[in-house]
Amino acid sequence: AQSVTQLGSHVSVSEGALVLLRCNYSSSVPPYLFWYVQYPNQGLQLLLKYTTGATLVKGINGFEAEFKKSETSFHLTKPSAHMSDAAEYFCAVSDANGNKLVFGAGTILRVKS
Amino acid sequence: ETGVTQTPRHLVMGMTNKKSLKCEQHLGHNAMYWYKQSAKKPLELMFVYNFKEQTENNSVPSRFSPECPNSSHLFLHLHTLQPEDSALYLCASSQVSGHIYEQYFGPGTRLTVT
Numbered sequence: 001a002q003s004v005t006q007l008g009s010h011v012s013v014s015e016g017a018l019v020l021l022r023c024n025y026s027s028s029v030p031p032y033l034f035w036y037v038q039y040p041n042q043g044l045q046l047l048l049k050y051t052t053g054a055t056l057v058k059g060i061n062g063f064e065a066e067f068k069k070s071e072t073s074f075h076l077t078k079p080s081a082h083m084s085d086a087a088e089y090f091c092a093v094s095d096a097n098g099n100k101l102v103f104g105a106g107t108i109l110r111v112k113s
Numbered sequence: 114e115t116g117v118t119q120t121p122r123h124l125v126m127g128m129t130n131k132k133s134l135k136c137e138q139h140l141g142h143n144a145m146y147w148y149k150q151s152a153k154k155p156l157e158l159m160f161v162y163n164f165k166e167q168t169e170n171n172s173v174p175s176r177f178s179p180e181c182p183n184s185s186h187l188f189l190h191l192h193t194l195q196p197e198d199s200a201l202y203l204c205a206s207s208q209v210s211g212h213i214y215e216q217y218f219g220p221g222t223r224l225t226v227t
Contacts, residue, residue: 043117043205043220044218045218099209100146
């Protein structure tokens with residue numbers, strides 16, 4: 001069965017510092033991988049996705065993620081954190097049937113001024 | 114984000130009440146989903162509808178009753194809820210056709226059961 005592990009339920013960075021949010025997955029089929037962001041009292045918004053092709057994926061708001069099959073990872077990065085990046089981030093993997101997504105537990109990103 | 118709308122945004126109900134949550138997607142998708150998001154717990158998938166047919170029910174108590182009259186509308190009927198059902202209920206939609214595509218989420222309904 002597919003599963004997602006997000007290392008660190010809370011991550012704190014200074015404004016302007018590198019953001020690194022970790023995601024490892026388990027999948028019995030070639031995975032489709034996603035990162036979503038959730039701001040307070042809102043739904044989830046898609047940041048980026050990996051399906052096939054280039055393993056470095058660029059998304060909105062300056063975020064990117066790299067699919068590493070050998071490490072079963074899909075970590076999310078941003079070179080320079082902004083205060084507006086403070087939110088909760090979810091990594092997700094498609095299930096084997098392709099009918100649904102399996103989400104990680106989420107990582108809350110705090111950005112310090 | 115206006116692709117997926119949910120009403121109401123906030124709902125307070127007693128344990129003996131009956132209420133319904135509504136979701137509408139304007140993206141031409143063929144699959145819709147209900148999720149429950151509780152504090153300090155992972156996102157829980159409740160129901161999945163593909164082409165108006167329910168394809169998944171993740172052991173959800175019968176006090177939650179979904180309805181999908183067409184590919185654009187999804188309802189969640191609530192009755193005799195418990196305080197632990199208080200949560201953010203999120204609706205999502207996607208296009209499913211042999212491959213999984215991303216899901217688009219609504220803003221959610223914040224439900225409080227008193």
